[in-house]
Amino acid sequence: QVQLVESGxxxxxxxxxxRLSCAASGSRLSIYAMGWFRQAPGKDREFVxxxxxxxxxxxxxxxxxxxxxxxxxxxxxxxxxxxxSLEPEDTAVYYCAANTGPVAVHTADYNxxxxxxxxxxxx
Numbered sequence: 001q002v003q004l005v006e007s008g009x010x011x012x013x014x015x016x017x018x019r020l021s022c023a024a025s026g027s028r029l030s031i032y033a034m035g036w037f038r039q040a041p042g043k044d045r046e047f048v049x050x051x052x053x054x055x056x057x058x059x060x061x062x063x064x065x066x067x068x069x070x071x072x073x074x075x076x077x078x079x080x081x082x083x084x085s086l087e088p089e090d091t092a093v094y095y096c097a098a099n100t101g102p103v104a105v106h107t108a109d110y111n112x113x114x115x116x117x118x119x120x121x122x123x
Contacts, residue, residue, distance in 0.1 A: 002027035002112050004096050009117030012086055016121070020081040022096030022114060030054075030074040033099040035110055036081045038092035038119075045095070045107055049081060052103040059105055063089075086121045093118050 008020040022034070035050040049070040050059045058070055069082045079096055094117055097110035104110070 002029070002032065002098050004098060004112060004114035006094060006096050006114045006117040009094060009119045011120045011122065013123055014087055014121055016086050017082070017084045018086065018119060020083070020094055020096075020117060020119075022079040022081075024077040024079075024098070028074070029072070029077040029079070029098075031100070032112075033101065033103040034070075034072060034079045035097045035099060035104070036070060036079075036094060037097060037107060038090075038094045039116075040092040043092075047105045047107070048094070050099075050103045050105060051079065057103050059103060061105075083119070086119075088121050091119060091121050 002024050003026045005023050033052050036048040037045050038048050039045040047061050051070045055072050067085045072079045096114045098112040099110045
């Protein structure tokens with residue numbers, strides 16, 4: 001079993017950037033495919049980005065392609081989400097998740113979840 005803790009969220013102006021981190025403990029991160037999801041108030045949790053165990057394969061939802069980059073450093077047991085050109089529509093609680101199967105884009109495919117970190121994009 002793995003524990004996940006997100007950090008790096010905060011308040012940023014439109015057009016700004018943030019880098020989120022997801023630190024894992026209790027297990028080697030290298031055995032999991034990893035994903036980032038987000039949830040705005042009153043909305044369903046939605047897929048943002050995912051990365052395979054080795055980092056070779058990546059997936060993004062269309063709305064963040066070209067703006068967000070997912071990466072991982074297995075030696076540090078950490079997954080990152082770099083977010084650039086942020087828009088008010090990106091405002092949400094961002095969650096990282098671990099998947100014992102292949103890289104996936106559905107919430108139900110992930111086994112372990114962090115507590116979330118708030119990202120607010122506002123002028």
